[in-house]
Amino acid sequence: MKYLPIDQKLFIENRANLIKHLPARSIAVFNSNDIMPTNADGTMPFRQNNDLFYLTGIDQEESILVLFPDFHHEHQREILFLKETNEHIAIWEGHKYTKEEAYETSGIRSVYWLSQFENVFNTLMAEAETVYLNSNEHIRAVVEVETRDARFVKWCKEHYPLHTYKKVAPLMHDLRAIKHPIEIKQLQQACDITNKGFRRILEFVKPGVTEYEIEAEFIHEFIRNRSKGFAYTPIIASGYNACVLHYIENNQPCRDGDLILFDVGAEYANYNADMSRTIPVNGKYTQRQKDVYNAVLRVQRASMDILRPGTTIPEYHKEVGKIMESELIGLGLLDKTDVKNQNPESPLYKKYFMHGTSHHLGLDVHDVGNIYQKIKPGMVFTVEPGIYIREESMGIRLENNIVIQENGYFDLMRDIPIEVEEIEELMNR
Numbered sequence: 523m524k525y526l527p528i529d530q531k532l533f534i535e536n537r538a539n540l541i542k543h544l545p546a547r548s549i550a551v552f553n554s555n556d557i558m559p560t561n562a563d564g565t566m567p568f569r570q571n572n573d574l575f576y577l578t579g580i581d582q583e584e585s586i587l588v589l590f591p592d593f594h595h596e597h598q599r600e601i602l603f604l605k606e607t608n609e610h611i612a613i614w615e616g617h618k619y620t621k622e623e624a625y626e627t628s629g630i631r632s633v634y635w636l637s638q639f640e641n642v643f644n645t646l647m648a649e650a651e652t653v654y655l656n657s658n659e660h661i662r663a664v665v666e667v668e669t670r671d672a673r674f675v676k677w678c679k680e681h682y683p684l685h686t687y688k689k690v691a692p693l694m695h696d697l698r699a700i701k702h703p704i705e706i707k708q709l710q711q712a713c714d715i716t717n718k719g720f721r722r723i724l725e726f727v728k729p730g731v732t733e734y735e736i737e738a739e740f741i742h743e744f745i746r747n748r749s750k751g752f753a754y755t756p757i758i759a760s761g762y763n764a765c766v767l768h769y770i771e772n773n774q775p776c777r778d779g780d781l782i783l784f785d786v787g788a789e790y791a792n793y794n795a796d797m798s799r800t801i802p803v804n805g806k807y808t809q810r811q812k813d814v815y816n817a818v819l820r821v822q823r824a825s826m827d828i829l830r831p832g833t834t835i836p837e838y839h840k841e842v843g844k845i846m847e848s849e850l851i852g853l854g855l856l857d858k859t860d861v862k863n864q865n866p867e868s869p870l871y872k873k874y875f876m877h878g879t880s881h882h883l884g885l886d887v888h889d890v891g892n893i894y895q896k897i898k899p900g901m902v903f904t905v906e907p908g909i910y911i912r913e914e915s916m917g918i919r920l921e922n923n924i925v926i927q928e929n930g931y932f933d934l935m936r937d938i939p940i941e942v943e944e945i946e947e948l949m950n951r
């Protein structure tokens with residue numbers, strides 16, 4: 523891991539919060555992610571299961587967390603099972619957690635090797651009535667590969683058919699939606715690293731550079747600041763490419779007079795930043811570009827003001843739509859009368875602004891959290907309006923990450939340049 527150690531207090535408190543929701547005689551099990559294969563003996567970089575990470579801080583494959591809050595023996599109420607290590611394994615496979623390190627990281631005192639799992643689990647299951655198991659219930663997830671958690675559900679039900687099974691995912695979504703101050707600290711770090719990357723490219727961009735050269739500048743800055751790299755596949759879209767919402771080719775030269783849209787964020791300690799900025803290739807926005815840019819900026823700021831406790835994401839998106847509508851009329855892109863007569867089921871603004879404005883952000887980029895529940899302090903959201911004008915080969919999106927507070931919000935990207943004047947100044951130094 524490149525990131526600095528996280529205070530184990532986070533994981534201890536996260537477990538304590540989950541346990542409050544478990545009824546008597548229940549057991550909860552969380553599995554790590556698999557290391558995914560590529561070809562031959564190649565593998566993808568390891569990415570921990572976010573629920574297991576949230577509850578333990580353990581960032582290693584083949585790990586299992588078992589919670590049984592009211593088990594008779596206090597020392598077996600929370601147990602971590604890890605891949606065995608010793609001096610021989612350390613030489614051949616590299617470093618794995620020792621039991622002591624796993625305790626330091628997670629605050630869990632009972633750390634066993636994986637080979638003991640079936641025995642210990644069998645003892646616990648004899649006393650348990652209800653079993654909480656994990657599943658990926660993200661509403662946008664397309665899952666074709668069977669995860670370790672999914673395999674465990676099958677195994678468990680086959681070996682223990684008479685227990686009551688429940689899903690732990692809704693509990694985890696509710697908990698993870700509200701961020702602990704230590705999590706906010708990690709998210710701030712991810713945003714600060716993203717800021718460094720953005721400032722680096724403001725000095726680098728000029729007519730003729732290619733989108734992939736810009737991508738290389740970002741990742742260089744990210745990794746040298748203890749990030750694993752991009753939080754998600756970056757979008758570096760100049761000119762018309764910015765109108766292709768999921769453009770990730772990043773292989774075109776940037777032309778004088780065009781804008782470049784970046785949707786780029788750094789990962790830090792498994793937490794993610796999600797930033798969008800739009801800058802002029804030659805360091806100066808044209809009047810038209812400036813007008814559209816400032817319209818997007820006004821929508822962003824107005825959106826931040828109405829994203830507050832008590833509302834829900836669908837209600838909020840409706841309000842943002844109205845703000846966007848009036849800006850598009852102001853830019854001459856929509857006609858007032860047409861808007862008045864529009865079908866409310868498919869509002870006209872969607873021609874120029876076709877995506878959502880905000881999503882939860884955290885260990886997942888599109889983080890878990892029920893969007894139909896009322897927004898609460900401590901939730902972290904992106905705010906990312908955009909205007910895409912295909913006939914003008916121009917796409918502008920501005921995206922910040924904010925923490926919802928009792929009154930108002932805290933902008934984790936407050937230090938990342940966004941005003942036209944500041945961006946022009948930094949590009950022309």
Ligand SMILES: [Mn+2]
Nearest residue numbers: 796904906921
């Ligand atoms: Mn986003």
